[in-house]
Amino acid sequence: MKANRVYNFNPGPAILPLEVLKEAQSELLNFNNSGMSVMEISHRSPEYDEVHNKAKADIKELMGLGDDYEVLFIQGGASTEFAMIPMNFALDGKKGNYVLSGSFSTKAYQEAEIQGVGVVAGSSKENNFRNIPKQDEIKLSADAAYLHICYNNTIYGTEYHYIPETHGVPLIADMSSDMLSRPLDFSRFSLIYAGVQKNLGPAGVTLVVVKKSFIENSPENIPTMLRYNTYSKKNSLYNTPPAFGIYMVGKVAAWIKKQGGLQAMAEKNAQKAALLYDAIDNSNGFYKGHADKDSRSFMNVTFRLANEELEAKFVAEAKKQQLCGIKGHRSVGGMRASIYNAMPYEGVKALADFMLKFKEENL
Template identity: 45%
Template sequence: MSRGYNFAAGPAAVPEAVLRQAQAELLDWGQARASVMEISHRGKLFAELAAESECDLRSLLDIPGNYKVLFLQGGATQHFAQIPMNFARRDRIADYVVTGHWGEKAVREAWTLADVRIAANSDASRHTAIPARDTWTLHADAAYVHYTPNETIHGVEFQHVPDVGNVPLVADMSSDILSRPLDVRKFGLIYAGAQKNIGASGLVVMIVREDLLERCPKDLPKIFNYAEHAANDSMLNTPNTFGWYLASLVFKWLLGEGGLVAIGERNRAKAEHLYAGIDGSGGFYRNPVEPASRSWMNVPFTLFDEELNALFLKESEAAGLLALKGHKAVGGMRASLYNAVTLEAVHALADFMRDFAKRYG
């Protein structure tokens, strides 16, 4: 069977060029005479890969020298708990801005570990709009302000980095990291599960300002302590070597595609094309998100008649358009347009949607 156009929300599409390179190198990587999965993470060859991958990521995001880059195990959900363990504990306020499912989950995990305060919540709009900055309640003595720049399920996204004053800004960028240029200097900490724009699941990339690592409690077990991971160059324990390798290939691919300026322009074009098709469908399709808060990465949409949902999914899959079923929390459909999703794929989806509406509208 030929590969389809993959619109999965995560684990998600990986650039085909990266998959082909990984396939070619699977049995015999570089000078190792073995797979990258079969060699020591402390050996010279993997150490070189680790250093080069960090250098490439720093180049892509223009990461300043006073930030550490960590390649950690797990997913973002693990770090929903680990972040307050390291930077807040029970005696510190931590402000959380909630704009969807993942922000809610971050709050639930942090609740027993820190004095969590909800600075803003978009639940009144059913998470279809970003609360205006002047409505937020922030604490000047908070350990940090946590937010989710892009919510994959509800399809809302911040179009700017919020100003939170001198309090460190912490961002779960699992679904929009590397999708456009970013000023890392505005953040205290950025973390991202890899399975959307970086590669395979099981790896988390973290960018953390060095001064924050001084807060990590000395009595915290080393395996949970970010300062310990930083001091050991992400090799405190055996890392996800294959995930790290795939990430290194993705970074190279991004650089070869022209970097984040070029990728950002492409992502903007993909999103605008699909939203134009939805808005121009005469009501056959609808996106519930306020236009100013619409995500470039995840586009949820509904059909005017829910009875057509099953047929839409059946016909779209037959047409090679994969993983379009929406999350159960919101229903309908969802197209995720991460970096590896091509403009050609988005045009194919928009064409199919237009034809489907013509036939069943």
């Protein structure tokens, strides 16, 4: 890659578009002729207002959403959302329903369980999270306040390829690792949240896109900073926001628009994923994918080799080829290649070529 950069397959914090990084670099010391960095200007200034509101507008435009949706910028990562969601919505005796498809959906459920309002509506745990539960495997409780899903499972390499039908029950999705990677009917979701450090920006910002009607009446008996309407009423400026992170999210959203929007992203992401899945499927068992084929992720490709010694060798030799961040999560082992929007085709091609070469040398 250019500028002595490696191909970064880390799952998050993850690769950002080189064009965006260079643009931010050029503005770092003197943003918009202010004589200050964007990290130094007041979050109450007109210069920052423009950054903040343009990021919101571009995100809604990419998602095809109208004025009935609000874009919020929250701190605390997706892990804070795990607690906020049941606090705000599992009310009046109703329960949060959860589909367990991996580590993070399980953690979200556990936060609801702590509050005494969690129900498991479906799970692929018995299959070691190799698949996404199908529609007919999701059983909503009669007292469901919402259905919560994790749309892409970073650790296990699985992804929803359908939007669950909830028959009027609000649908909530953690899209941390595939947000803005492909077009969806986002209007079918009442709330979507994403820690941006996987596919949209640097760590420190949680993007929330939510129906305004869904958060109009946040309960007043929970802390101020844990109420969604605190953010909506004040345009996410109740307190000092993570301004630089939001600035970068706005840059990435503008970059996605420049690439052709979500349809163009989807086509590119499908091409990249096909390279790696073909390398796995055509390896005669040398590489074994973790995810079932009908649940495979376009963002995180997970696979294993014959033994841990060979896997360690794969990681070490890949790094020598500037293919970094390949090692899988400790709970699963093996390999994980995160090929988010910003990962160029050339990087994925380099990894696929390396996989072929490594197999031939280690049979």
